[in-house]
Amino acid sequence: MNVHDLPTPSLILDANHVETNLSKMAQALPGAALRPHVKAHKCTELAKRQAAAGHQNFTCATIREMEVMAEAGLGHDLLLANEVLDTSRLGALDARVTVAIDSQETLDAAVNGGVREVMIDVNVGLPRCGCKPEDAGALANAARKAGLSVRGVMGYEGHIVGIADREERERRCEESMVLLLDAHRQTGGEVISAGGTGTYDCNRWATEIQAGSYVLMDTAYRELGHPFVQALWLWLRVISVSEKYAVADGGLKCLGMDHGNPTLAEGKVWFCSDEHLTFAPEGKVRVGDHVRVTPAHIDPSLAYHERIFVVEGETVVDEWPIDMRGW
Amino acid sequence: MNVHDLPTPSLILDANHVETNLSKMAQALPGAALRPHVKAHKCTELAKRQAAAGHQNFTCATIREMEVMAEAGLGHDLLLANEVLDTSRLGALDARVTVAIDSQETLDAAVNGGVREVMIDVNVGLPRCGCKPEDAGALANAARKAGLSVRGVMGYEGHIVGIADREERERRCEESMVLLLDAHRQTGGEVISAGGTGTYDCNRWATEIQAGSYVLMDTAYRELGHPFVQALWLWLRVISVSEKYAVADGGLKCLGMDHGNPTLAEGKVWFCSDEHLTFAPEGKVRVGDHVRVTPAHIDPSLAYHERIFVVEGETVVDEWPIDMRGW
Numbered sequence: 001m002n003v004h005d006l007p008t009p010s011l012i013l014d015a016n017h018v019e020t021n022l023s024k025m026a027q028a029l030p031g032a033a034l035r036p037h038v039k040a041h042k043c044t045e046l047a048k049r050q051a052a053a054g055h056q057n058f059t060c061a062t063i064r065e066m067e068v069m070a071e072a073g074l075g076h077d078l079l080l081a082n083e084v085l086d087t088s089r090l091g092a093l094d095a096r097v098t099v100a101i102d103s104q105e106t107l108d109a110a111v112n113g114g115v116r117e118v119m120i121d122v123n124v125g126l127p128r129c130g131c132k133p134e135d136a137g138a139l140a141n142a143a144r145k146a147g148l149s150v151r152g153v154m155g156y157e158g159h160i161v162g163i164a165d166r167e168e169r170e171r172r173c174e175e176s177m178v179l180l181l182d183a184h185r186q187t188g189g190e191v192i193s194a195g196g197t198g199t200y201d202c203n204r205w206a207t208e209i210q211a212g213s214y215v216l217m218d219t220a221y222r223e224l225g226h227p228f229v230q231a232l233w234l235w236l237r238v239i240s241v242s243e244k245y246a247v248a249d250g251g252l253k254c255l256g257m258d259h260g261n262p263t264l265a266e267g268k269v270w271f272c273s274d275e276h277l278t279f280a281p282e283g284k285v286r287v288g289d290h291v292r293v294t295p296a297h298i299d300p301s302l303a304y305h306e307r308i309f310v311v312e313g314e315t316v317v318d319e320w321p322i323d324m325r326g327w
Numbered sequence: 328m329n330v331h332d333l334p335t336p337s338l339i340l341d342a343n344h345v346e347t348n349l350s351k352m353a354q355a356l357p358g359a360a361l362r363p364h365v366k367a368h369k370c371t372e373l374a375k376r377q378a379a380a381g382h383q384n385f386t387c388a389t390i391r392e393m394e395v396m397a398e399a400g401l402g403h404d405l406l407l408a409n410e411v412l413d414t415s416r417l418g419a420l421d422a423r424v425t426v427a428i429d430s431q432e433t434l435d436a437a438v439n440g441g442v443r444e445v446m447i448d449v450n451v452g453l454p455r456c457g458c459k460p461e462d463a464g465a466l467a468n469a470a471r472k473a474g475l476s477v478r479g480v481m482g483y484e485g486h487i488v489g490i491a492d493r494e495e496r497e498r499r500c501e502e503s504m505v506l507l508l509d510a511h512r513q514t515g516g517e518v519i520s521a522g523g524t525g526t527y528d529c530n531r532w533a534t535e536i537q538a539g540s541y542v543l544m545d546t547a548y549r550e551l552g553h554p555f556v557q558a559l560w561l562w563l564r565v566i567s568v569s570e571k572y573a574v575a576d577g578g579l580k581c582l583g584m585d586h587g588n589p590t591l592a593e594g595k596v597w598f599c600s601d602e603h604l605t606f607a608p609e610g611k612v613r614v615g616d617h618v619r620v621t622p623a624h625i626d627p628s629l630a631y632h633e634r635i636f637v638v639e640g641e642t643v644v645d646e647w648p649i650d651m652r653g654w
Binding site for chain 1: 334335336366388389409410411412413429430432433450454455456457459485564566567568569571572574576579580583584585597598599600601602603605614615624626627630631632633653654
């Protein structure tokens, strides 16, 4: 099938661009130095390619992601890098399961659900989950006393991953990692898990990096000057044209909007409606033309879609379900 | 089941509040005076209750919505209030199908797909689809010449539905409807379809109103002082608490963010991450507490979810699939 024969709106993925991103990351952070975060793509077909590139250990954000990864045979070493209170579905998985804990309640939940391994989640500056660095040791001790194996610490420097200046990003990253290393001295364990696509190249302190977006990219991460290339777009068709603007057939229900409007080469986006994208075309646009839209934030954009069409040039070569959606 | 035993994140719907909204709307716009827009909820169980309240004719935004409504036996009179180029799936439906057209291309598409009835979509001020009012007559003539039945006009005054001042909203609505009535004089046909929840009470010119959000509501529409009550929330659980803030277990993949952050009674939202909502609690909050979050924009929030849990007080009485998602 030709890409112009796809239904719209659709997600299209450039197979060669994905290969580029996979191989660049595997070169920079080979094997266990990367624990790819599947929340960015929610697609086991993509996770299989990350595994083939050498990354056998994965990061998940939801119980559903853990379940589907295990079912797909990708359960070699799965970290749920998030706090959960109902862990009953996790204890039953046919996989190596590790869960983040940051409190006595989440510790108790891990025990009650039959989880056996945990990481101590440490707050390193982002106002989200994670215990204070100075509390990490006591929590690790309590976990071990409760029969859990403590694999180490995790802490996400998410508040600084978007800083465009590399030196500033690296300096701020170090500040966060000093906190995480301090916590790790208290907890012990082999793993210091941190980072993301924003800091994959400057976080020298973590033993593994939890990057996810690198494999598909978006306009937000593009600002950082990383070597990764855009590999996924929203494929739309122009359904209406007037003097000053044109309208394509996808919008708010195709795109996570928290980072603002998407972009497209064919013109400047005015606004999105539920099922429309109104833009001012740069050149001549006709009803029926296709446009390729780059999402501003990849993760919440993918979560709207059932599948990704894989293309090589103009040929559609495969179709991958986004099978880790939901909770 | 008690609402506190639901998995989180979940959508919860208050059955009594929905009944309130259905009956208030049925009183204001009985029968065919309302053509409920299903894009707001994408749920045939809710559409059935709208039909039971007297509204047999529906508005859809996507081909999938048309298909699922027809399969659910709700195909009495379905309007696809949007331009489509591939209408092949529409012509085959076991339903009365009407499609909006605004150009020769969309007219041709209707004919080619086996669609028999159309409405002329007229631009009444919102920079989106719709022909110029002065072009409506020629398009209607061309449609009739091509063998299509022209049922009338539609035009959405979406650029003014959010104006908080009612008099100003009504004045601007009239300006838009003057354009639509002018177009209607050229096209003929019985139907003048327009409006939404924002203008359901002041658009006196349309023969039918395409409101959808009224049945569930959101924080954006709450500003307008309508009699409808909030009937749907995102149900989350607090998974982490620190000195200044708490974190609940749902975020950007639960909520359309184009209208900004959601709100919650328990505190002030700081920001949302993919699977987290960080907020500053007003009072004491503990890990394990549940919070009820009101989405800022209902339509793109629902589109992330597989189902709605229906509650009466604290009792979960039903579970409805959001079965019109996707395209």
